[in-house]
Amino acid sequence: FSAVRRGLPHAIFDAALSDAMARRAQLIGALRHARERDELRLFFQPKVCFATKKVVGAEALARWFNAEMGFVSPGEFIPLAEESGLVEGIGEWALETACQQAAEWCRADPSFIMAVNLSSHDLDRPGFVDEVAACLDRHGLPPANLELEVTETAVMGDRAAASVVLRSLGDLGISVAIDDFGTGYSSLSYLSTLPAHVLKVDQGFVRRMTTSENDRSIVRVIVGLAQTLSMKTVAEGVETPGDAAFLLGLGCTLAQGYLYGKPCPPDEFQREFLGRSLQEV
Ligand code: C2E
Ligand code: MG
Numbered sequence: 001f002s003a004v005r006r007g008l009p010h011a012i013f014d015a016a017l018s019d020a021m022a023r024r025a026q027l028i029g030a031l032r033h034a035r036e037r038d039e040l041r042l043f044f045q046p047k048v049c050f051a052t053k054k055v056v057g058a059e060a061l062a063r064w065f066n067a068e069m070g071f072v073s074p075g076e077f078i079p080l081a082e083e084s085g086l087v088e089g090i091g092e093w094a095l096e097t098a099c100q101q102a103a104e105w106c107r108a109d110p111s112f113i114m115a116v117n118l119s120s121h122d123l124d125r126p127g128f129v130d131e132v133a134a135c136l137d138r139h140g141l142p143p144a145n146l147e148l149e150v151t152e153t154a155v156m157g158d159r160a161a162a163s164v165v166l167r168s169l170g171d172l173g174i175s176v177a178i179d180d181f182g183t184g185y186s187s188l189s190y191l192s193t194l195p196a197h198v199l200k201v202d203q204g205f206v207r208r209m210t211t212s213e214n215d216r217s218i219v220r221v222i223v224g225l226a227q228t229l230s231m232k233t234v235a236e237g238v239e240t241p242g243d244a245a246f247l248l249g250l251g252c253t254l255a256q257g258y259l260y261g262k263p264c265p266p267d268e269f270q271r272e273f274l275g276r277s278l279q280e281v
């Protein structure tokens with residue numbers, strides 16, 4: 001970054017920086033009103049059993065459409081929401097909306113599992129576990145039909161506190177998944193004590209698997225580790241039949257990726273994926 005800075009005339013650097021800061025400020029300002037203006041939606045991406053090709057559930061992914069800014073990706077607005085204290089409201093909305101949807105879809109497919117992403121702030125919030133329990137109650141959703149995804153990096157913050165929250169969620173009967181696994185720096189001893197049920201192999205490794213022997217080895221180790229710890233594995237970013245064949249061979253449990261389906265609106269998910277087996281893949 002400083003090398004870039006040194007290589008550029010200051011005026012250009014300052015202009016780029018102030019553009020970025022202006023966009024940030026504009027996004028945060030607009031994000032503050034996103035809920036009341038009904039600009040947020042959840043899209044759903046299928047998770048598929050490698051062995052049977054059955055759609056076993058979905059991951060709920062936030063989408064934001066703003067009149068002035070157009071579509072803003074969660075990769076951009078979730079970090080801004082975290083910095084500006086807005087993520088709590090978005091998190092509550094996502095959990096509420098996903099549980100309501102899950103309760104409806106569970107009537108058609110009782111084993112359907114809805115996965116919702118948490119932010120590190122959720123883990124820090126007193127009363128979070130009670131809020132989750134209350135949300136399940138409100139919608140009559142059995143805890144076994146909910147999975148909460150938390151990134152490896154988020155649980156690395158305050159490890160002891162994170163463990164307590166994850167254990168309480170597990171005690172409710174909710175399954176806990178460690179997202180983007182392999183990109184943080186958790187030690188094996190820490191992982192072995194984490195009360196989690198699922199490891200999600202980060203899509204970076206899956207993407208590089210075809211071209212890099214190293215990444216293939218890392219994926220093999222992660223799947224083996226999960227098996228040793230009696231955890232399930234989800235491979236993210238599965239895009240080709242070659243990826244799928246390799247991961248199936250390793251004994252990876254579930255697949256998520258464009259090969260099976262992109263995140264889509266609820267009506268499309270219900271029509272194309274709910275309770276189906278994707279034999280054609
Ligand atoms: P994530 O939880 O790791 O979600 C997986 C991301 O990978 C999603 O990006 C999904 O669209 C994308 N993806 C899935 N399959 C493929 C594939 O085959 N190829 C490629 N190239 N990408 C694939 P998305 O929807 O842009 O979300 C980005 C991140 O934003 C998520 O990463 C998650 O960390 C965060 N996020 C999204 N919704 C929420 C939310 O409601 N709450 C919180 N706290 N975070 C959220
Ligand atoms: Mg996720």
Ligand code: MG
Nearest residue numbers: 179180200236
């Ligand atoms: Mg991920």
Ligand code: MG
Nearest residue numbers: 151179180203
């Ligand atoms: Mg991610």
